[in-house]
Amino acid sequence: MESFRRKQEKNEVVKYVCLECHEIEEIPLSVVRDFDAMDDGDPSVPPQFGCEHCGNPMYPEYYKGLHGYEYKLSDIL
Numbered sequence: 101m102e103s104f105r106r107k108q109e110k111n112e113v114v115k116y117v118c119l120e121c122h123e124i125e126e127i128p129l130s131v132v133r134d135f136d137a138m139d140d141g142d143p144s145v146p147p148q149f150g151c152e153h154c155g156n157p158m159y160p161e162y163y164k165g166l167h168g169y170e171y172k173l174s175d176i177l
């Protein structure tokens with residue numbers, strides 16, 4: 101967790117984890133922010149990406165949104 105936080109700051113990626121098969125995908129922070137900016141739905145829900153392996157939703161391990169919300173995978177598990 102700690103090493104990932106440092107990595108996110110350095111390389112600017114958000115680590116998304118598939119809730120179904122636990123596949124991990126690193127998505128560039130700029131892409132996540134673009135999705136966040138376009139999404140005018142419920143701000144308590146993070147930008148969503150589908151798992152490339154099983155098609156189920158992925159959740160960010162940690163992401164702080166444009167609206168100041170923090171999304172943590174540990175909060176929903």
Ligand SMILES: [Zn+2]
Nearest residue numbers: 118121151154
């Ligand atoms: Zn999956």
